[in-house]
Amino acid sequence: MKSVRLLAVLLGLLVISACATAPPRNPLADWRPSPNHEPRRARMVVIHHTAMRSAEGALLVLQTRNSGGRVSSHYLIGEDGRRYQLVAEQERAWHAGSSRWAGMDDINSISIGIELDNDGSEPFSDAQIGSLLELLADLTDRLGIQPHLVVGHGDVAPTKKDDPSVHFPWQRLAQAGYGLWPREAVGPAPAGFDAWAALRLVGYDLRDPQAALAAFHRHFRGRQDREWLEGDAAILHDLQLQLMELPQATAE
Incomplete structure (x- = not known):
């Protein structure tokens, strides 16, 4: 009887362990x-x-x-x-x-x-x-x-x-x-705006700048050009502003 009870306890522990892991x-x-x-x-x-x-x-x-x-x-x-x-x-x-x-x-x-x-x-x-x-x-x-x-x-x-x-x-x-995503009322980027710096701030890896630019265009403009397009600076300026307006993530 004791061996049966011991076996039941062990089986129960195995079930609990399996559920926990x-x-x-x-x-x-x-x-x-x-x-x-x-x-x-x-x-x-x-x-x-x-x-x-x-x-x-x-x-x-x-x-x-x-x-x-x-x-x-x-x-x-x-x-x-x-x-x-x-x-x-x-x-x-x-x-x-x-x-x-x-x-x-x-x-x-x-x-x-x-x-x-x-x-x-x-x-x-x-x-x-x-x-x-x-x-x-x-x-x-x-x-x-x-x-x-x-x-x-x-x-x-x-x-x-x-x-x-x-x-x-x-x-x-x-x-x-x-x-x-850029907001509808996107205004022009300010004079001296650094589009490459903004592209990095958005998150893109610039070790291959043209590849990063193509990825940006694919995501935000539905095309894959590897050179700057008209309007890119305005989009990046707005994305940069959106990131700056986000609440800071709390440390864990």
């Missing part, structure tokens, strides 16, 4: 676990497109070791708006590679990666963007991520990546409160 799962998404992760804490969100033909195909790549090396993201959103969670939010997924934003390196260690089922050549569906906005509302509120720190993979890795493509509706996200 199990990674939290977001009820907003279907749990599709990937083993490709490490522990960390998120400070920003990076949006990608899969450049594949289907969500199921992307899930297979994100859950396995493939020819290009292991890759994963925290979430994948299908064209129909269905959400999948592959990695727990406190774990470090492998989605951003070598990247940099606002002077911060190793973006994988400080970000949530969200893949969107899109091949990069077509608009994103309303269902998908609506689902993304719902997820962003949850993540920024629950994890304390500053809403303006929602960027694209091409923003943090401008020399190598161009996702989520010129078709991504950054303005719609900004209207919902995520990321930055």
Whole structure:
């Protein structure tokens, strides 16, 4: 009898231990676990497109070791708006590679990666963007991520990546409160305004200036020119003002 009771106690402890160590799962998404992760804490969100033909195909790549090396993201959103969670939010997924934003390196260690089922050549569906906005509302509120720190993979890795493509509706996200977007009444930049310095302040890595400029144009102007365009300085001046108006993040 004592041995039976002891076994019951041990089993109970195992159950409690398993519950305590199990990674939290977001009820907003279907749990599709990937083993490709490490522990960390998120400070920003990076949006990608899969450049594949289907969500199921992307899930297979994100859950396995493939020819290009292991890759994963925290979430994948299908064209129909269905959400999948592959990695727990406190774990470090492998989605951003070598990247940099606002002077911060190793973006994988400080970000949530969200893949969107899109091949990069077509608009994103309303269902998908609506689902993304719902997820962003949850993540920024629950994890304390500053809403303006929602960027694209091409923003943090401008020399190598161009996702989520010129078709991504950054303005719609900004209207919902995520990321930055120039305000409608954008006035001219003041005399002597340093557009390159402003580009760095927004967050872009200027080690390859033309690549950073192309990433800025892709995000804010829906094109990928590698030279300055008329109106760029006014946009950057407004973005700079918006950043200066943000409340300071509290130290933790």
